[in-house]
Amino acid sequence: MTVAIVDTTVVIHLYRHYPPARSWFGSLSQPVGITPITWMEVMYGAGSKAKQSVCKALLGQFDLIHLTSADQDWAMQQMEQFRLSHGIAFSDCFIASVAHRLQLPLYTHNLKDMTPLLGSRAIKPYA
Numbered sequence: 001m002t003v004a005i006v007d008t009t010v011v012i013h014l015y016r017h018y019p020p021a022r023s024w025f026g027s028l029s030q031p032v033g034i035t036p037i038t039w040m041e042v043m044y045g046a047g048s049k050a051k052q053s054v055c056k057a058l059l060g061q062f063d064l065i066h067l068t069s070a071d072q073d074w075a076m077q078q079m080e081q082f083r084l085s086h087g088i089a090f091s092d093c094f095i096a097s098v099a100h101r102l103q104l105p106l107y108t109h110n111l112k113d114m115t116p117l118l119g120s121r122a123i124k125p126y127a
Contacts, residue, residue, distance in 0.1 A: 001030070001031070002030075002031050002032060002033040002063045002065060002102075002104065003030040003031065003032060003104065003105075004032045004033070004099075004104050004105045004106070004107055005032065005033050005034065005035065005065065005095070005098055005099045005102070005104055005105070005106045005107070006032050006033065006034050006038070006062060006106075006107045006108075007038065007095055007106055007107060007108035007109070007110060007114065008037075008038045008041045008042060008091075008095070009108050009109035009110050010025075010107050010108060010109065010125065011034065011038060011042050011058065011059070011062075012042065012045070013109070014058060015042065015054070015055060015058055020126040020127055021126060023126070024125050024126040031062075031063050032062060032063070032107070033062055033063035033064065033065040033098075034059065034062040034063075034064060034065070035064075035065055035066075035067060035094065035095050035098050036064065036066060036067065037067075037091050037094045037095050038059075038095060039059050039064065041091060042055050042058075042059060043055055043056070043059070065098050065102070067094060067097060067098060068101065070101065071094070071097035071098055071100075071101050072094070072097070074093075074097045074100055074101070075090070075093035075094045075096070075097040076093075078093045078096065078097070078117055079093045082116050082117065086112075086113065086116050087113075088113045088116065088117065089113065092110065092113045092114060092117065093117065095114075096114055096117040096118050096122075099118055099121055099122075100117070100118060100121075103121070104121070105121050105122075105123045106118055106121055106122050106123065107123055107124075107125040108122055108123070108124065109124055111124055
């Protein structure tokens with residue numbers, strides 16, 4: 001059972017072999033998940049077939065938690081509420097929607113955007 005959602009920022013740190021990220025990820029004893037939004041953001045950033053293969057292998061280490069129609073409705077409400085006041089991107093609203101629905105922490109380095117959406121469930125997992 002997935003115990004948390006991981007944001008794109010953390011997956012990118014793992015891809016780049018950032019030691020604090022790798023240490024944190026290695027210390028996890030229960031599965032964590034990503035959304036299809038994170039999957040697509042990471043794959044979009046891969047600049048070659050070889051990098052795409054590395055990204056796909058990394059992404060395969062996470063549970064993939066799909067959005068529901070309720071998640072999409074919640075994300076649209078958050079976009080309306082926070083886009084102009086906080087500059088929050090639609091992708092962040094979708095990622096946060098799954099953590100909101102499941103009442104799980106979201107591990108992220110994007111606290112600026114995720115905290116208005118999730119409050120204390122937005123957690124920076126390492127320095």
